[in-house]
Amino acid sequence: MIHTNRNRFEWGFKSFEWAVTRRNGGVEWIIERFDGTVEKVTRAVAQRVSRRGFVSTVTKVVVGGVVLPLLPVDRNFQLRNAHAEEFAKTAQTTDPKACNYWRYCAHDGYSCACCGGGPSVCPPGSYPSPTSWVGSCINPDDDKTYLIAYGDCCGKDSCARCECLHTEGEMPVYRPQLNNDIVWCFGARSMVYHCTSAALIGEA
Incomplete structure (x- = not known):
């Protein structure tokens, strides 16, 4: 064996x-x-x-x-696009007082629509800041991406209603045009923050 x-x-x-x-x-x-x-x-x-x-x-x-x-390549484009698409899944176009309103994908602050103004209009007694940050949001009605300018309305005490905090695509403070934690009342008559508007600029 x-x-x-x-x-x-x-x-x-x-x-x-x-x-x-x-x-x-x-x-x-x-x-x-x-x-x-x-x-x-x-x-x-x-x-x-x-x-x-x-x-x-x-x-x-x-x-x-x-x-x-x-070379200066925008390596965050795909990441921001993915965030915008995620927000668009639950976004709506009829109620600007709700935080899932389609323009608010990069909104950070109190919505002016809840404070006596409109989604892109400052309430009476406040005035828009000449500076703003930008975001790209998808309109669920036509599935197109639009450029939104978020501007703070200044000069009145904080509205403290409809606080919508969305940080999709937000960049650090050294990229201020894409940072929404800054009080954007630069150049305004007062640095007192009241609410945030979301103006539609056009198709991205």
């Missing part, structure tokens, strides 16, 4: 050794083919391109690869 098992083991080991040898031969053949192809391409390029031209091209490719990630 032991002798039989030993024979089986030796036969299995020889089979494995043969398979490894064959596989290594296959790998060597692939490497030789690859080396030959690279050599042919290199010789062809050397016959057609000067040494300086080749070095110049390689340098451009390397520098371009290093500089490309530094």
Whole structure:
């Protein structure tokens, strides 16, 4: 019984050794083919391109690869778009006093519609700030994206009604045009915050 098992083991080991040898031969053949192809391409390029031209091209490719990630690309577009789509699933277009009103996807503050004004109109006794932050909201009626300017109405005590806090697509304070935690009464006669309006600018 032991002798039989030993024979089986030796036969299995020889089979494995043969398979490894064959596989290594296959790998060597692939490497030789690859080396030959690279050599042919290199010789062809050397016959057609000067040494300086080749070095110049390689340098451009390397520098371009290093500089490309530094270009000013808006990498948050997809993230903001995803947030806007999520808000649009429950948004409505008929009641501006509700926080799921479609223009309020990036609204942060008390809605002026609940404070005696309208969704884009300041209540009497307050006045709009000349500055604002912006957001892109999807209108569920036509599934189009619109640019919304959120402006604070200033000059009266805080309304403290219909507080709608949506931070979709909000950026840190160093990107103030996309930050809604700032009191946007800069340049107004008073820095006292009353409510926030949401003016429709146009299709994004």
